Amino acid sequence: MSLPDGAEVDLGPLGRARVVRLLGQGGQGFVHEVVLGSGEALALKWYRPQSASAGQFHEMQRLVELGSPHPRFLWPIAMARVEGQPSFGYVMRLRDPRYLELSYLLADTDREGRPLSVSFDATIGICRQLASSFLRLHARGMCYRDISFGNVFFDPRTGDVLICDNDNVGVDDGTSRVLGTPLFMAPEVVRDLSLQTLPGTDTDRHSLAVLLFYTLFLGHPFEGARTGGGLRDEGWMLEHFGTEPVFCLHPDREDNRPSSVVQQYWDLYPRFLQDLFVQAFVAGAERPGRRVTEGQWIKAVDRLRDGMVRCRGCATTCFWDVAEPQRVCRACGRPLQPAYLLQVGRRTVAVNPLATLRTDHLASGVDESSVVGRVRAHPQAEGRWGLHNVSARPWEATYAEGQRVRLEPDRTMEIVDGVRVGVDGAVVTAVRTGAV
Incomplete structure (x- = not known):
């Protein structure tokens, strides 16, 4: 009691x-x-x-x-x-009341039934923090064993995450007494009726992939036309999530296509992200060693945020990628390729009003990423862009002709082809793409 x-x-x-x-x-x-x-x-x-x-x-x-x-x-x-x-x-610690259970993201309402407004930036933040958190847990030799909606909470405004019910956590030594939550359990756990296959890091990675799919596409990766009929009983669960799971966006099978909502979000995101989910739910469904790692997810959502752009025609938020330069706006069909790119090491940021320069651009392994620079459009001249220093330190910019300029905090410099900006030991280089 x-x-x-x-x-x-x-x-x-x-x-x-x-x-x-x-x-x-x-x-x-x-x-x-x-x-x-x-x-x-x-x-x-x-x-x-x-x-x-x-x-x-x-x-x-x-x-x-x-x-x-x-x-x-x-x-x-x-x-x-x-x-x-x-x-x-x-x-x-007590959970701050501003955090909602992740299932509210799918319902698109808060606890009082009021509509939620969760930005793409916040959604990407949820995914990054989830992947980073479980990376830290697994790196210590522990596994969560029951990743699901009920155990993850998020701040709709910022995308910050809290992970609860940590009495599910254990050392990854094959002695788990927790099997997981239906729909999130790995296929090998679902189909083992002897209950001898126990959760560990590999099964956590499947559950994490399901959670990320729900967050980005608002549906379950194994639910579609094939799972729509019949009684949702133990037999249904065993077949569709254990013995014969079929990814709803399988590249070679069309018998389990998803709802229109999932399909629309699938078409919104670039191919590199789609390929990662195909790996997670096609090869990874049968071979745990092929599952996508937390580090791979972190790199993918960072790349996704780097390519987040606002359409110049209708202001719709879309996603561009350097590997797919011909991507067009999902609303009006206008080309999305930006006029400039910011290159930081292996990272490429599309210059547009949504672009930011962050600490995870400047150094690898950054968990708590923060914004140090923001891209600004020129208030009068279309096609001209500036980089605003929102950090506490000055930057030094070197133009292609050799001229050097010191950019103090809270000041803006124009982005032009070839300019190189030193930011906390990293070099940010602006490259013109030729797009108008």
């Missing part, structure tokens, strides 16, 4: 806390808000007696000792006991 308001909880090294209110409950237990003597509020997950096994206590204690791989995980901070109670729990 849940703890009464006012109950005192022993948090070990954190001291004692008092139960303030019940926040919610689930199959395993209850979530309360508790307050420390210092006034700091935390969330307490208190297990039901049938879930409060010695094995569960040992696993949670191990997570507390290992520590969080990143603040995006609402990680167990300390174990919790109550005098006279046979059960136990753990405390974690």
Whole structure:
């Protein structure tokens, strides 16, 4: 049963806390808000007696000792006991109410039923933070085992992510007692009726790919015309998600084509992103070793953001790519190729009003990326562009003729062919494409 308001909880090294209110409950237990003597509020997950096994206590204690791989995980901070109670729990940071469960993205409404307005930039941010977070988790030899809508929350305005229910996490040693959530489980787990195939890093990568597909295309990768009929029972689940899963956008099969919404979003994105999802759900469906890694997803969504452009004809947000220079606007058909590109190492940024220069352009392995420069259109002269320094440091620009200019913070320089800008140890070079 849940703890009464006012109950005192022993948090070990954190001291004692008092139960303030019940926040919610689930199959395993209850979530309360508790307050420390210092006034700091935390969330307490208190297990039901049938879930409060010695094995569960040992696993949670191990997570507390290992520590969080990143603040995006609402990680167990300390174990919790109550005098006279046979059960136990753990405390974690409270989730800010601005974060919504990821399923709200598909519903396109908030908790009160009001329409959501999630930008493409925020959507890409969700994908990047998810991939980066699970990369950090896997790099520590751990796996999540139950990646799904219910465990991921996002800020609709910024795309910032929080990952909850981290008592699913375990060391990737093949001893999992968690199989996952239907529709997100890897095919090899679904089809093993003996329950001997257990989640690990490879199955996490399938679940992550499903979550990213939902986020970008608003549908499930294995649902389409082929799965539309029949009763959604265990047999349906076993066939379509275990023994015979068919990617709805399979390049060689047309018997499971998706809804019009999924198809429209598929056509919106460049070929390199499509190819990655084909790898994830065709080769990766049968061969776990072929699944797309977190690092591959990070590079892909960075490339996607670098090619995000605003159509010069109708202002629709679209995606251009250097490998597909002839891409046109999805709304009016106008060519999308920008007049200039910014090249930073192997990265190519399309110059347009949506373009930014970020810290992940300047150095590899950047997780918490921030904007250091913004592209600005000339207010009077169409076709002229500027790069605005929004960082705290000056930049040095060298023009093709050899002239050097110091660009102070909050100042703008014109983008012209061949100019090279030194930004925090990296060199940004402007290249004219010939497009008008």
